[in-house]
Amino acid sequence: MGEALLRGFLRAKVSSPGRICASVRDWERQEALERIGVGSVFRDATEGGSRDVAHFARILLLCTKPQALPEVLESLAPHVTEEHLVISVAAGVTLKALEEALGPHVRVIRVMPNTPALVQCGASAYALGRNATQRDAELVDLMFSSVGFCIRVEEKQLDAVTGLSGSGPAFVYLMIEALADGGVAAGLPRETALALAAQTVKGAAQMVFSDDATSESGMVHPGVLKDRVASPAGTTIAGLTELESSGVRGAFIRAVTRAAARSKELAAARRRRRLATRVAASAAQPLLRVAAPLGRLAVRALPANLLAAAFAAARSGRMNPWIMAGLLVYCVGVTIYATNTRRQVEVATATAASSLDATSASGSLASASASASLSSVDAEAASKAAAAGQDKKKERSEVCKVCGGTGQVSYENHMQAYDGTVCPCCLGKGRVKRYQGNLISALLSFDP
Structure with a gap:
């Protein structure tokens, strides 16, 4: 996702490559970013790389996987100031968790984009943190609008956004594949069927955003467009009847709601793991006090030559x-x-x-007393x-x-x-x- 957003930003000329710096965790990702012209690429996102990026940049975009984000936040926290704007695209990581990890003074914004941002046709939604300003919101809107559509929502709605636009491209890919398979079954060559299916979905989506929209949202309702295509006793209504009888509409609804529910489950699981870690750390304190002398004895007891052997x-x-x-x-x-x-x-x-x-505060008095007594x-x-x-x-x-x-x-x-x-x-x-x-x-x- 991070590379897709970066390529989209560069194609939209939001920033020049030389002004962008990145921190990665492996050489392959570093080489990929250097090939597209990123100015500075630092290794060790969980060590010195986070510090270096925070030193050079004032807008920090966190695009790591959710399970790796806590380690990155821990290394980044000492180097983040009030001047930084932190934007996280990690699914399921709440604003509260980000602010607790980075500090109460940090400006944080949580964004849920999707992969079509790579071709400047993405759909992104964002929610503001406690310290984020209206200017920060305008900046995020400018950045992500350059790679597609961007809208502001409440944080509690981001799980639904994850299920719809975050996972939605995969649902549409499945639909395109199924349409192409239907074309092949009807006698079309595979490449022709796939091209027609993909262009049909692209054109239909563009029709929803057509200029003849009369609603306040600026979009045409899909039901209106569907009725324009379906003529009485025609081929389209026959196909729609088959889809409705097969429960396709309900399947899409259930797919979105299930993906949204899964996003909530993952977020809850991360919260439980953080709580368990804190409880374990608190419980380990008495054990450390008991085990430390034993560890000291072990260090002294084992000679270096035995360790070498x-x-x-x-x-x-x-x-x-x-x-x-x-x-x-x-x-x-x-x-x-x-x-x-x-x-x-x-x-x-x-x-x-x-x-x-304390000594410096009473230094003169102590010196006088020592001179008199010794x-x-x-x-x-x-x-x-x-x-x-x-x-x-x-x-x-x-x-x-x-x-x-x-x-x-x-x-x-x-x-x-x-x-x-x-x-x-x-x-x-x-x-x-x-x-x-x-x-x-x-x-x-x-x-x-």
């Missing part, structure tokens, strides 16, 4: 099931320990920041104790093998270089606990 056995295909099970338990312990350590670092950072604020002998003793503590700390730690003690690393990620990034192993300190340094160096030395 396990990886070597796995690569050679001679992995013992018991070793595999033990390695799995060990990896779970490492994950729990790392998660708990990261949270402790975040809490410690926040505590240090608040302590720093003698030169006490100061010398304190200095020696601090030096001894530093030496003891160094005995329990070692130089970080990831950054070489500098506290910073440089790496390349999808043709982009990052220099001076804080080392993820030592968190910029240059030294790590001995067992932690051995573990990470052992992991980095493997290529399983």
Whole structure:
């Protein structure tokens, strides 16, 4: 859908290719967008790509599949500001869910287009979010009107729009195929029958929008057009009688209502999954507090050489099931320990920041008190104790093998270089606990 809309926008000259940037998840999609002339294409829609697109663009069009959208929103949220307009075409993802994921200040609009937008004959409906303005609505109307028909609706009507115009093209394709099959059964060649069937549907749809419409909507009622074609005792009324007796009208009605109901079911299922994830995260907190010490013991208990032997056995295909099970338990312990350590670092950072604020507020008073109470002998003793503590700390730690003690690393990620990034192993300190340094160096030395 995203590529169809993009091609439609370019054909309608809504924007020039050089002013469009995109973020994709695979190389094939990147190559396809580069072939049609998109100015900048970034990889990793769920990582750095979202950040790069948010930096260069102010109108963000989300065209990922609904099941992949939460991950994209999570990576995009820190980089979206009040200046951005976010347009989502993901079916079943509500405005409330988008605003909760991106923040209460973000302007969000939800659009339901269809694939004929590729040939500038699309049918789109949109609903405004809480912070979207009238100017945003006019912009969306301009964009999607350039690739077909566009109308504004209430969000509660978008499920019906999904069943009608979103799934409708497939219903019409089935009808065209059936008409062509009927032509073949009546004696026409396949290509001739298909061309006549497709042009008949196209012309009939155009007649509904003809200039002789007298209603306020600017359209001619299909029943009026049908009566103009069906003459008494003619071929058309005979065919219509057969269609009505076969329940074709009811079948189309049921197809639209069933597709709309399915859209509601999918949206409800996503809401249940989000709720279940939140409940599971809340329930996991006590378990993490209990499992973190066990994970710490697992990290310390397994030597690096045993881990290397396990990886070597796995690569050679001679992995013992018991070793595999033990390695799995060990990896779970490492994950729990790392998660708990990261949270402790975040809490410690926040505590240090608040302590720093409090210290700076009373800094002059503390300095005066310290000067009055400490003698030169006490100061010398304190200095020696601090030096001894530093030496003891160094005995329990070692130089970080990831950054070489500098506290910073440089790496390349999808043709982009990052220099001076804080080392993820030592968190910029240059030294790590001995067992932690051995573990990470052992992991980095493997290529399983």
